[in-house]
Amino acid sequence: MQPLIQLYDQIPVAFKNKYVLTAFFFVIWILFFDTSKVTSQIQMRRNLAEMKQKQDFYRKEIKKVHEDLELFQNPDELEKFARENYFLKKDEEEIIILEEFKKSKRPQK
Numbered sequence: 001m002q003p004l005i006q007l008y009d010q011i012p013v014a015f016k017n018k019y020v021l022t023a024f025f026f027v028i029w030i031l032f033f034d035t036s037k038v039t040s041q042i043q044m045r046r047n048l049a050e051m052k053q054k055q056d057f058y059r060k061e062i063k064k065v066h067e068d069l070e071l072f073q074n075p076d077e078l079e080k081f082a083r084e085n086y087f088l089k090k091d092e093e094e095i096i097i098l099e100e101f102k103k104s105k106r107p108q109k
Contacts, residue, residue: 014020031038071077082088089095 071081087095087097
């Protein structure tokens with residue numbers, strides 16, 4: 001029994017107050033055990049930031065699609081797009097694709 005009394009005497013006076021103890025346990029409960037605990041809040045904020053980045057990306061992509069859609073309203077622009085991107089051709093035409101190559105530097109003798 002003597003060691004418990006000595007241990008009790010070593011506790012600061014502020015922590016012996018029942019209101020302080022109740023507040024302390026309440027804060028611990030809210031921080032770590034409640035459904036809206038701190039770690040959940042941090043994870044949700046990270047997810048929100050990622051979703052905002054995705055939202056910006058998809059808005060830019062939608063804008064590009066709308067610009068392409070405006071191009072496709074004109075048949076000449078549609079034909080130009082198809083020829084440049086998909087190498088489509090008319091029946092009587094031939095397509096020749098030329099690729100650029102880099103000259104290699106050879107040591108001179």
